[in-house]
Amino acid sequence: MLRRCFLLLAVFSCLNLFQPTDSRAADAQKPNIIFIMADDLGYAELGYYGQQKIKTPHIDQLASDGMKFTQAYAGSMVCQPSRSVLMTGQHTGHTAVRANDLNQLLYEEDKTVAEVLKSAGYATGCFGKWGLGYEGTPGRPTQQGFDQFTGQLLQVHAHFYYPYWIWRNDDKVMLPENENGGRGTYIHDLIHDDAKSFIRKNKDQPFFAYLPYILPHVELVVPEESERPYKGKFPKQDIQDPRPGYIGSEDGLTTFAGMVSRLDDHVGEIVTLLEQLGIRDNTLLIFTSDNGGQGGNWKEMTDFFNGNAPLKGHKGTMYEGGLRVPFIASWPGKIAPGTTSDLQIGFWDILPTFAQVAGTKVPAGVDIDGISFVPTLLGKGTQKKHDYLYWEYTKGQIRSRALRMGDWKAVQNRMNRPIELYNLSQDVGETKNLAQQHPEKVKQMTKAMQQAHTAPRDFPQTLKPVGIKGYVK
Numbered sequence: 001m002l003r004r005c006f007l008l009l010a011v012f013s014c015l016n017l018f019q020p021t022d023s024r025a026a027d028a029q030k031p032n033i034i035f036i037m038a039d040d041l042g043y044a045e046l047g048y049y050g051q052q053k054i055k056t057p058h059i060d061q062l063a064s065d066g067m068k069f070t071q072a073y074a075g076s077m078v079c080q081p082s083r084s085v086l087m088t089g090q091h092t093g094h095t096a097v098r099a100n101d102l103n104q105l106l107y108e109e110d111k112t113v114a115e116v117l118k119s120a121g122y123a124t125g126c127f128g129k130w131g132l133g134y135e136g137t138p139g140r141p142t143q144q145g146f147d148q149f150t151g152q153l154l155q156v157h158a159h160f161y162y163p164y165w166i167w168r169n170d171d172k173v174m175l176p177e178n179e180n181g182g183r184g185t186y187i188h189d190l191i192h193d194d195a196k197s198f199i200r201k202n203k204d205q206p207f208f209a210y211l212p213y214i215l216p217h218v219e220l221v222v223p224e225e226s227e228r229p230y231k232g233k234f235p236k237q238d239i240q241d242p243r244p245g246y247i248g249s250e251d252g253l254t255t256f257a258g259m260v261s262r263l264d265d266h267v268g269e270i271v272t273l274l275e276q277l278g279i280r281d282n283t284l285l286i287f288t289s290d291n292g293g294q295g296g297n298w299k300e301m302t303d304f305f306n307g308n309a310p311l312k313g314h315k316g317t318m319y320e321g322g323l324r325v326p327f328i329a330s331w332p333g334k335i336a337p338g339t340t341s342d343l344q345i346g347f348w349d350i351l352p353t354f355a356q357v358a359g360t361k362v363p364a365g366v367d368i369d370g371i372s373f374v375p376t377l378l379g380k381g382t383q384k385k386h387d388y389l390y391w392e393y394t395k396g397q398i399r400s401r402a403l404r405m406g407d408w409k410a411v412q413n414r415m416n417r418p419i420e421l422y423n424l425s426q427d428v429g430e431t432k433n434l435a436q437q438h439p440e441k442v443k444q445m446t447k448a449m450q451q452a453h454t455a456p457r458d459f460p461q462t463l464k465p466v467g468i469k470g471y472v473k
Contacts, residue, residue, distance in 0.1 A: 015180070019183060020207060025417045026308070029204075029206055029282060029410050030120070030121065030122070030206040030358055030359060031282055031283065031284055031331070031357055031358070032206055032207050032208075032209075032279060032282060032283040032284070033117070033122075033207075033208045033283070033284050033286075033354055033357060033358070033423065034199075034208075034209045034270065034274075034284070034285045034286070034348070035208075035210050035211065035286050035288075035354075036211040036213060036270070036284060036285070036286065036287045037086075037128075037210075037211065037213065037266060037287075037288055037289065037290050038130060038213055038215060038216065038263055038287075038288070038289040038290070039079065039158070039207070039212070039213065039214050039215060039216065039217035039289070039290055040079075040216065040217040040218075040289065040290070040291065040292075040293060040294045040315055041215075041216060041260070041263075041300075041307075041326065042240070042289070042291060042292055042293020042294075042302055042305075042307030042308045042314075042321070043153060043289075043291035043293070043307070043308050043309075043320075043321070043324050043325060043326055044293075044305075044306055044307055044308060044309045044310075044313055045260060045293060045305060045307045045326075046059050046060065046063075046326050046416065047059075047060040047330070048060040048063040048064070048068060048326075049068075049326050050306070050309065051110075051305065051306070051307075052306070053233075053257065053304075053305055054230075054257045054260045054261065054305060055082045055214070055229070055261060055264070056260065056264040057264065057268075058264045058265065058267050058268030058271065059264050059267050059287055059328065060463055061267075061268075061271075062267065062271065062285065062287060062328050062330045063330075064327045064337065064338055065330050065337050066285075066328060066329050066330030066331065066335045066337060066339070067328070067329045067330070067335050067336070067337075067339045067340065067341055067376075068298070068327075068328055068339070068340045068341070069327040069328070069329070069340075069341050069342075069343065069345060069379065070341070070342050071324070071342050071344045071345070072288065072324070072325055072326075072327030072345050072346075073323050073324055073325065073344070073345065073346040073347070073389055073391075073404075074289065074290055074291045074292070074323055074324075074325045074346075075091070075092065075095075075290075075294065075346065075347035075348065075391075076092055076098075076291060076323075076391060076393065076453075077268075077291050077315060077316055077317060077318060077322035077323050077391065077393070078099075078289050078291055078315060078316055078393070079100065079129070079131060079155050079217075079291060080097055080099070080100045080104070080131045080132070080155050081095065081097050081098050081099060081100070081104075081345060081393070082290045082291050083097070083129075083130070083131050083132055083212065083290065084096055084098070084106065084132055084374055085095030085346070085347045085348050086113070086347040086348075087106065087110075087112040087114070087132065087351075088106075088110055088111065088112060088113075088146065088348075088351070088368070089113065089348050089349075089350070089352060089362070089368035089369065089370040090348055090367070090368055090369050090370075091346065091348045091369045091389070091390050091391065091452070091456060092390070092391050092392045092393070092394070093369075093390050093392055093452040094367070094369060094452075094454055095348075096110055096132075096134060096393060096457055097131075098393065098394035098395070098456055099367070099393055099394055099395035099399070100119075100155065101395050102134075103459045104395075104404065104456075104459055105132055105133035105134075105137055105138075105139030105458075105459075106132045106133050106138065106139035106144055107138050107139065107457075108138045108143070108413030109143070111363060111366045112144045112145045112351075113145075113208075113210065113350060113351040113354055113355075114141075114144060114145030114146050114210065114359065115125070115144065115145030116145075116146070116351060116355050116358075116362065116363065117208045117352070117354060117355070117358055117360075118145050118147070118208075118248075119360070119363075120206075120355075120358045120359065120360035121205075121206060122205075122206045122207055122208045122358060123147055123148075123198075123201075123202040123203050123205055123206070123207040123208070124145055124146045124147050124148070124198040124208045124210075125146060125147060125148040125149070125198040125202075125207065125208070125209050125210065125473055126141045126148070126149045126150075126210045126211075126212070126435045127149070127150050127151055127159035127191050127192070127194055127195035127198065127209070127210070127211050127212075127213075128150075128151045128152075128158070128191050128195075128210075128211055128212035128213045128214055129151060129152050129153065129155060129212045129214050130149070130151055130152065130153050130154075130155075130212070131152075131153075131155035131158070132144070133153065134153040134154050135153060135167075135170075135172075139207055140153055140170065140379075141153075141370060142169055142170055146210070148169065148194075148198055149167065149168065149189055150166065150167070150168050150190070150191055150194040150195075151166065151212070151214075152166070152167065152187075152214070152325050153167055154271070157471050158214045158217070159217065159218040159219055159246070160187070160245075160247075160471065161186055161187055161188060161214070161219055161221050161222075161247075162184070162185065162186065162187065162221070162247075163175065163185075163187055163232070163471050164177075165299065165471065166187060166190065166191075166224075166458065168194075175187075175190075175398075181219075182453055183325075186221075186222075186223055187214070188213065188214055188215055188262070188266075189223075191213065191214070191322050191457075192213070192266045192269070195209060195211050195270070196269065196270070196273055199270070199273055199274070199277070200277065203277045203278075203279055206358070208354070211270075212290070213263060213266070215259050215260070215262060215263040216256060216259035216260050216263060217294070218241065218246070218294075219241065219246050219247050219248075220239055220241075220247065220248055220249035220252050220255045220256060220259070221247045221249065221255065222255055222258040222259045222262055223262070225256075226258035226261050226262040226265075227251075227254050227255060227256075227258035229258075229261065230254045230257040230258060230261075231254060232388065233254070234250050234251075234253035234254055234304070235253065235304075236250070236253075236254075237251070237252045237253050237301070238250045238251075238252065238306075239252030239253075239256075239297070239298065239301060239302070241271060241297065242297065251302055253301060253304060253305075256301055256305075257305075267287060270285070271285070280332060281332045281333050283331070284329065284330075284331040284334070284357055284377075285329070285331070286327070286328065286329050286330075287326070287327075287328045288327045288328070289325040289326055290325075291315050291318075291323070291325065292308055292311070292313070292314055292315045292316060292321045292322040292323060292324065292325065293307035293308045293312025293314055293315060293321065293323070293324070294307075294315055295313070295315050295316050295317070295322075296314075296315075296316070299314055302314060308320075308321035308427050310428055311428065311429065311430075312429050312430040312431070313322055313430075317413060318391060318400050318401065318402035318411045318412070318413055319411060319413075319430050320409070320424070320428065320429075320430060323391060323402070327345070329373065329377055329401040331377065334375050334377070334378055335378065335379075336379060339379075341376050341384070343373060343376050343383065344385070344386060344389060344404065345373050346370075346386075346389050348358065348368065348369045348370040349370040349371055349372065349373055350370065351368055351370050352368060352370045352371060353373050353374055353377075354374045355372070356372045356374045357374060368399070371385070371386060372384075387405070387448075387449050388403050388404060388405040388445075388452070389403065389404040390402070390403045390404075390426045390448070390449060390452040391403075392449075392452075392453060394456050397415075398415055398453065398473060399414070399415065400413045400414060400415070401415075401449055401453075403445050403452070404424070405444075405445055405448065407423050407424050407425035407426075408421065408422070408423060408424070408441060408445065409421070409422045409423075409424050409430065410442065410445040410446070410449065411430070412449075418435065419435060419442055419445070419446060420433045420435055421433060421434045421435040421438055421441060421445070422434065456461045
């Protein structure tokens with residue numbers, strides 16, 4: 001009997017020796033986390049969310065393999081504060097950056113999701129549009145928990161796709177010019193390539209890859225191969241940016257569709273890379289957008305594609321079209337494929353969610369507004385829910401605000417205007433203002449908005465002015 005036991009032990013030992021080393025390491029390794037965030041991608045600009053004219057097969061497959069959220073919200077209706085909410089786990093009533101304002105940035109005392117994950121043993125990388133602090137300030141990514149950074153520190157620089165330079169960590173890297181002495185590098189491709197290199201480099205240890213990609217925002221330009229499938233399929237529409245230095249497109253609808261398709265292709269490349277490296281099953285991958293689809297000079301373009309349908313408004317408004325975003329989570333073997341969640345979540349929920357995934361906790365003394373939605377992702381345990389979701393846009397003083405409480409949504413797009421009230425369960429398009437019919441509900445939600453707001457940080461107005469001069473010609 002003893003001989004048989006020793007024989008069995010020997011067989012099992014041999015089997016274990018022949019198991020690939022990287023497979024054993026992956027089994028023991030904490031999950032990798034990838035957060036891909038598009039720039040100004042509307043709620044319905046993906047096939048899985050109803051898009052009919054633009055093809056997004058790779059992102060659609062990601063949703064099919066994982067979980068689609070139907071009531072997920074950005075941190076704000078514009079880019080800079082939305083990113084602050086994402087990083088700090090605090091909504092715009094508490095977070096440092098509450099407006100698109102170069103004088104608002106993160107400071108040393110701010111604790112970011114990158115710092116939380118780094119302290120848990122994660123390699124951390126950011127690739128794309130930062131917007132929370134530029135050269136010489138404490139808000140730059142290398143001072144906020146990221147080991148590696150490639151991208152634009154300033155959100156205004158992320159408007160351009162053929163710049164003369166880019167940031168790698170704290171170094172300004174000049175880019176090669178083309179044969180005519182002009183801009184020669186489609187910068188999104190360089191950012192994407194550096195993101196893939198970071199994943200390859202850190203495949204044998206837990207990593208957090210934050211990919212705030214700059215597509216498909218503002219300057220309408222994309223390499224021709226991405227436009228080719230859409231040529232001649234849409235009405236020709238000349239879309240030009242009135243600001244100097246920006247590239248427009250004489251066939252803007254085709255260009256925009258090509259930009260979304262290029263984004264989709266690059267998401268597909270990230271998934272393929274994870275599969276090739278043998279780490280796909282050990283990686284939580286989330287895809288979303290920083291706010292709703294574009295308005296302003298690009299409103300007609302967004303509306304042509306029904307990019308925010310069936311929601312009201314666009315980026316820059318507190319209506320659902322400015323705040324509600326596509327949100328997809330995929331984690332093979334952990335998140336059930338083909339599932340849909342109507343849980344109300346916001347970007348401030350990312351920090352506690354990622355902390356729980358990483359097996360760590362939010363540090364003591366760090367105040368956040370977020371709630372982990374890991375129970376929803378894994379279909380296990382009891383999911384806590386928010387009493388309300390809150391947004392404000394504050395530049396010196398509150399300019400606009402909104403609050404969702406259950407099915408009810410209060411909107412105040414200007415502080416000198418009355419509060420509007422909508423029942424989203426019956427009117428997701430926010431077409432019927434019910435404020436006069438429900439004055440007590442307006443009173444209740446107004447009180448909640450007042451309680452959710454704290455005085456913003458007193459930023460010193462000593463930061464140097466920064467524009468696009470020297471970034472593009």
